[in-house]
Amino acid sequence: MKIRVRFAKLGKIRWSSHRDVARMWERAFRREQLPLAYSEGFSPRPKVSFGLALPTGHESLAEYLDIELDATLDLELGAGAEQLDLEALPARLSAALPLGVDVLAVAPLEARAPSLQEDVTSCTWRLAAIAADGHAAVGEEEMAARVAALLAAPSAMVARSRKGVEVVDDVRPGIIDLRVLGATEAGVGEGVWLEAELGTRPRGVRPSELLGALGPDLAEAHVRRLHQWISRDGARWEPLGLGGTTAATDAPHALERAS
Amino acid sequence: MTSVWSQIEPILGRVSKPARYIGCEDGAQAPVHSPAKAAWLLLYPDAYEVGLPNQGLQILYEILNERDDALAERAYAPWVDMEHEMRGRAIPLFSVDTHTPARDFDLLAFNLSAELVYTNLLNCVDLAGVPVRAADRGPEHPLVVAGGHCTFNPEPLADFVDLFVIGDGEEPVGPISEAVRAWKAGGRTPGSRQRLLRDLASQPGVYVPSMYDVAYDGQRLVSVTPKYPDVPEKVEKQTIADLGAWPYPRRQLVPMTEVVHDRLNVEIFRGCTRGCRFCQAGMITRPVRERPAEQVRQMVSDGLARTGYDEVSLTSLSSADFSGIDSVVSGIINDPTCAGQVGVSLPSLRVDAFTVGIASEIQKVRRTGLTFAPEGGTWRMRQVINKLIREEDLYGAVDSAFSQGWRRVKLYFLTGLPTETDEDTLGIAELARNCVSVGRRHNKAVSVTASVGGFVPKPQTPFQWFGQDTPAELMRKVNLLRDATRKDRGVQMRWHDPKASLAEGIASRGDRRVGAVIEEVWRRGGTFQEWSEHFDVNLWTEAMAAHGLSIDWYVHRHRTEDELLPWAHISAGLHDDFLWQEWLDALAAAGTPDCRWTPCYDCGACTGYGIEHVVASPVPPAGGSQGTGQDLGSGGVRPPALLGAVPVTLGRRNERAQ
């Protein structure tokens, strides 16, 4: 029996890394004594698989992980003490997780469901494009013009580093959608809010690389992943919508930052 | 008290491992500051990932926050990239709990567990916006406090630290909090700082260096004299009599990012009387105070349930010596609530087959490597240092380990020990080689790593009079060992940088004049000296020269019995004649038994303070030979295949007790 979990990562805790988050989950599972399935072998690990890594420092309303429960557990029949109440699970897990990591939804998963890493094709991001050190801020109008130019361009070559090696790549195919939301408010840094849908394959485009394509005078701030998407055969849905559905809604209660 | 989080946040994207600066640990507290509470900032002057697990700091964090008149938060040394960003934007050192500037606290209290962090202490004080020299501070500045093992020679930091707390900190922090709260309530008027320090100087366990005059005659230290009649001539360490009365930490901090020792840690006893003569920790923490086994079990099960950790470390200086350790360990392993998925680790395994038996029980799954610390390469050497491990104990331990599936064994040794000859040094290679031979009976692919550290003599130990080897001599010995093991496929050699041992030697046994050297190393950018990528021995040697101090005199010279040592006015309870007799016995290669199970020889640690060992078992643990008073006549005897025999002499300890 597999279940998929959708969770948010907001506030100070966003400065923890993908690996740190994996460790938080392992401790939370043990605290709650969830009946997880374990791998075979000398050092059994719980069968948990995380989706796309979230860069350290970015927030998210759409993180996912799949967990496999002990096969002896029967959800339908509820075998006595081993029954797992899926409805109560988000609250239980959120309480065992650090402040800022909140479980938004859980749902059973088909045994044959592809892994998150294989399935997810794009992500929607919201970010502030503010002035890089030593540069003037770019205003709303100027940004709108740059966005239009980028979307009209056949290619956008950007230098990006992968494992310390600089490569120049065309990121344009990975920019699926991009729009200006408006000027940033005080406290964020002078600039504009952007919302972008960026592809994850063959090589994912990062929000910082998107800014690279929009100009060398921009720096990212307050980056937040809003959605992950699975697109197939012309249809698009979330790996797990809020409330266990596949409808693309936002989570208004989780929009406030935890700190 | 305003949080500086909004200033910190924009720079976190530019620094490595930003989670080091966010706090958010499970167990972290967010105390509310108020004029009625003495505000402590507990600092570990090294990187977060090294400092966070420190148990001493966590214990005080809880004890202080339980008090009505005090509160405590934590801070760690910002890594060099973070420091660069902070200085560039004038962001002060801050607490990780509420991101309050360090300067807004009443006390900056440092935990000092290694000498090479001294420059980081200065850097933290400076980053806090507080003058680094105590004499330059006024009523508007917090008090700079230090505790921990290094404070048993406080003199190198005497110019920078307002007060030291010597020994166990659990009790002294109470009266200090009261006094500081009153100081705060009185409005910290001009001159009040001096009065406060004078009052604190007479508190038990508190040393206020500015209340003492120091006189020299040329290089020689002549006297350290209290300036006032109410200031004690000698500061006695504080010792909690009953560890069971202090079940802390109750809520161990669970970090949000990777740290060393990332597991539940439960202290099972404090103090050690094995009597290893090089070991400062053992000498200054006497006597042995065990935690009741039932309390250990409770702390383990509560801690695992609360934290979600799947590993617990039972900590102490020699955990296999805990009375009934085997039943405590199997109790944890077989606890049904742990479902057989909890690992137990014992730091510092004792060298014998019994201990390996326990290890095999607790490491059912991951049998990667086991570590033992024979410290000396020959039986004679081990008698000198009083680490009375027989070769048969070592081979028995190694045989047991390899037969039970371990493939790698690591052996810790010291070189540069008193009376060490090349034969003793080469004994390290021979022991390692023999361990490989023992292992090959079980598995062809075994490997033995010999890790060799340069010995640095420490204050308040029998070796405090010994002249440390020069880096060149240490390197010569390391090279002897490299040559000797070059052709041995199963033996790997590792060694500690002898230059770092030199810097540690300067800071360990220095007097107040060394303070200027520490300051200069810091001013020239020498922080994080514990880290090889930042350590620079030239900073230290050049600073010594610049201040006209002789490295040879401070580090490599043997001291005489009549010399006034810089730490003589700080007492770990040990009688001077006990330490001196131990030194003579060392030179005569005579051993001293463990007073837990043999008659007291009045070292002073109990007798002077009206306390005693708290040990549940009246008999030595099974399998341990070292210092238990049993016949060690076979100490140097090797198994038939590995010849050699040296007789043992036991010291006159028992005589002195009568």
Ligand code: SF4
């Ligand atoms: S006073 Fe006696 S019993 Fe106590 S530590 Fe010293 S020798 Fe051991």
